[in-house]
Amino acid sequence: MENNFYLAWSPDSKIQEMGSSGGAVTSLLKFALENKMVDAVLAVKKRNNSRFDAVPALITDPDLVHEAAGAMHFAPLNMVKIIKEYLDGAMDMRVAVTCKPCDARAFIELAKRNQVHRENLFLIGLNCSGTFLPTVAEQMIREAYGENPQDLAGEEVDGGKLIITLKDGSTREKDLEELARQGFEMRENCLRCSYKIPRMADIACGKWGNKGNAATFIEICSSKGHEFLEAAVQGGALVMETATDEQIEERKRKETEAVENAQAREKKELDELKGYSSQQRLEYWVGHLNRCIKCFGCRDACPICFCKECYLEPYRGCIPGGETPPDIMFQLIRLSHVADSCVNCGQCQDVCPMEIPLTRLYNFLNREVADIFEYEPGVDINQPPPLTTVTDQELFIDPPDIIYEDASAR
């Protein structure tokens, strides 16, 4: 295998039917479990068969993998915290994880900090064009589409449209922009996110470039990815064919389009914040942060937060206990801790009961910090985190306000 771009599908017609694009991922996961290439699979499945209630599932029985088949667009989960918190960072078990780009990036960031064991993880990246909050989605199906949310059988985002499939097999489509005008938008971090294809994972799977065939377009991004796919093809669990140039182009075109949209959105939102005077900015943030009820939800949901002895606990002497709203330091400590590695996954804002726009705050700072240190969080596992590394060259740079020689020229 020389090429890195393939179209793949499952030879099993049952799996093909359950999976969204030929069932390649489901088939691969099943094969890996059956042949003990991994000890467990961490994937997302529906609870009570509801498309609005996705839960993470650790699957060890190959016959149950099909429960996690199919794409979900109303499932803003983060798999990273589960591996780190409950599976001991995959220290002593090999886990295959299906992950969105933000999950994959958070895995990379945690691996750099020795919180997860990258060698034991097989990251199956899934292309992601954004997710909706389940509550927003349910209301959207009811009000904008005029359908019963329980009748929903599937949904996909394609060409700026959200296409839903109902249980009776009929489809309805609506323009995302039009939905946004009615107040049904994707999560705001997704709209800003320019990582649509998770190339930092071992393989990146998606339907872009499959030209409407029931197949998954797979880009292999690591030697581990190669190994798994080759084994699956030889074991007869996967049918693969090399993607044509035309298909690669098609995928590239769709990605570029989505990324450009996201970048425009990011620029618009951040420019709005940048346009504020410092007085306005302070009032804006202090106003929001003073609604905090100190539930610690943002800390507990954040995939990057990992200190065992957390500064936010009262015994650390920084934030007095028993006060709401908490001291403004509460958010500022978190902000300074995730500044260099926030992956814009949106978990903090999702869990916030007071709906404080936390992701906007963290992402805003992270973009600024990324510029100074020329560091993109979660992309390259060999690039060390900027606040805990220094280079030998810096010894010879004198000014206190630059770290790169060329920075003065910028």
Add this chain to the structure above:
Amino acid sequence: MSNDFDPKILAFLCNWCSYAGADLAGVSRMQYPPNIRVIRLMCTGRIDPIFIINALTRGVDGVLIAGCHPGECHYGKGNLYTRRRVLMTKKLLECIGIEPERLHLAWVAASEGPKFAEVVKEFTEETKNLGPNPLATLTREEKGK
């Protein structure tokens, strides 16, 4: 801003260079504004961005950090870590709406007594022009303290 505003400045000084530099300025009878309160550290690399932010939310008007020149750190590279953290913290302050100029990093060696006096003079002047720290006033008012 009226000129009789007397800013409170917290200074973190490195034991090996800037603290000795401050000492030299003192024994040489150099005059500099009495606005700084000094905390001596073994190395500026000990400074957590939280120290800086905490100082600012608790009501100081400026934070001065002075350490060894790059390449002269007693521990090798402590000051280089500080430089990176200060760059990040300045952005953090800017992004929540506090003037990043309230945080100042300077390199002062043990022999640079006059430079220390100069740095303090300049930074005090700058902080004076910026006026009282808005974060301290705002948070105090909100809490009714």
